[in-house]
Amino acid sequence: MKKLFLLSVAILGFAFTSNAQSISENAIGLRLGDSDGFGAEVSYQRAIGDINRLEFDLGWRDGSNFSGFKLAGLYQWVFPLDGSFHWYVGAGGGIGSFKNDLPNGRTATDTFFFAAGDIGIEYNFEIPLLISLDFRPEIGFGDDVYDNDDLDFDIALSVRYQF
Incomplete structure (x- = not known):
């Protein structure tokens, strides 16, 4: 009976550890891509649970x-x-600001807010490297200077160092 109990505990322990997911506590890197032109973002991820995390991106367009x-x-x-x-x-979601060069030689600026969704796939290497590809639809709310009230489809490749 004792052997059966120990075998059951070992099998259950193996099952739980083999299904356990490991996301790194922190990851920092670059997110490259955009739908309106080349964009680069400095990206930071912070785990807040076993399967949840926050991601913050500061980008230039x-x-x-x-x-x-x-x-x-x-x-x-x-x-x-x-x-x-x-x-x-x-x-x-987030906030952004654009400077738009108008056809008449003048410039206009626009500050906007946006809501975003995100879906992607990632590969976690044995070394502290994470590579991902994601699709982020965004809808902007702001002045009509840059026409940010449209749906924008942001696709990007990311490379991050995990620590």
């Missing part, structure tokens, strides 16, 4: 007739796929 910055914050749920592969989904 540059296009043919505009430049600006954007600060985003997202709450994410992370789920295992296979081994070191995970997928995640999240929601959040």
Whole structure:
């Protein structure tokens, strides 16, 4: 009976540890991509539970007739796929500001708020490196100078150092 009990505890322990997900406490890196032109963001992730984390991104945007910055914050749920592969989904929002070069040679500025969703896939390497690809639809609310009241589809590749 004692052997059966120990075997049951060992099997249950193995099952729980093999299904346990590990997301790093902290990760910092770059998120590269955008739908309106090339964009780069400094990205920071902070775990707040076994499957939850916060992500903060400070980005610069540059296009043919505009430049600006954007600060985003997202709450994410992370789920295992296979081994070191995970997928995640999240929601959040942020604030941004753009300078738009108008056709008549003048410039206009726009500050806006936005709501965002997030879905992506990531691979956690054995070394402290995390690479991910995500899709972030955003809807902006602001002045009509830059037409931020539209839906924007942001796709990006991220590389982060985990610590």
